[in-house]
Amino acid sequence: MKLLLTSAGISNKSIYNALVDLLGKPVAESSALFVPSAIYGVAGGNDIIRKVICGTLGDPFCELGWKSIGLLELTALPSLKREFWVDTVLKTDALLVGGGDCQYLTYWMQQSGLADLLPTLLERIVYVGLSAGSMIMTSYGTTFGSNSLPAETDKSLRLLAIAIHPHLDHEWFPENALAKLEKLAGTLSVPSYLIDDQSAVMVTSEGILMISEGKWKVVQPK
Template sequence: MKLLLTAAGISNASIHRALVDLLGKPVSEASALFVPTAIYAIPNGSNIIRGVITGSLGDPFCDLGWKSLGLLELTALPSIKRELWVPMLQETDALLVGGGDCQYLCYWMKRSGLTDLLPTLLNKIVYVGLSAGSMIMTRYGTTYNNHTLPAESDKSLGLLDFALHPHLDHEWFPENSLANLEKLAATIPVPSYMIDDQTAMKVTDGTIEVISEGNWKLFTP
């Protein structure tokens, strides 16, 4: 299992080195697939997707100089023959899962069949999450909107036994002050990592390493 869970993308040299280490080769020699699905569930989603892909918004993610970059839209997969997209996924080096709404992303990860592939897939490729794309792999997720999804839809997949709270002390998210996140973490029965946009979590076969050029805190209930 190889995961790089970021708050904002590949925002500094330390996180970039961690990505290269997980890939086992330079980014310029690696292929990637970008999953934009979660972004559609937040305001102005289509323009945000364009910005993430082109690199005109946020930190580097899709625009790192990958050897090749494709899109994997989860909402389309149930209507496509599996033999058209599963081999493409199995042959990529990195799966880039964008941020947005955790509940919407989690629903379509399951509905598309991607969740069923993850146990085998994560032994072969690197999962790189951004914000919600990172959070859904842990025991905690959030939602932006009321969706036309089943009421019992999960907000995370719970594959990792900790919670992740990105964008610590970010000016765009005043509710993400350290004091507020500590109050939230106290209600969650697993350890919580609070990370700013210069921090990421590197997870290799269950070993957790914090990669940071910024601020972070581990809260244990």
């Protein structure tokens, strides 16, 4: 298992070095697939996808100097023969899962069949999450309510018995102020990792390691 769960991408040298360590080789020698699907659950998502891929929004993610970079659109996968896309995924070095709506992303992870593949996949490749792409791997997710899914639809895949709360104290997200996230974390039954955009949670078979040049806090369940 090799996961790098970020708030905002590869935002500093420490997170970059952690990525290289997980890959076991330079980024320039590694292939990646970008999953943009979560952003469709957010208003204006289509333009955000273009900016992320072009490297003109936020921190490096797709535009990191990969040997090759492709798109894996989850909403298209159910209409394709499974062997057509599974082989491509298994041969990549890193899966880059972008941010947006956790509920929408979780739904399409499940509907596409990628969720079923993850246990095998995580033994072979590096999973790099950004915001919602990180949250869905844990026991806690959120939604913007912009989708038409039933309210009870899963908001995470619950593969890790922790919660990740990204964008700590970010000016764009007043609801992510430290005091508010601490209060929310206190209602959960798993440890909560509150991380700002200069922080990431690295998960391997050896355990959990914080990677940060910024601000973070772990809140234990009561």
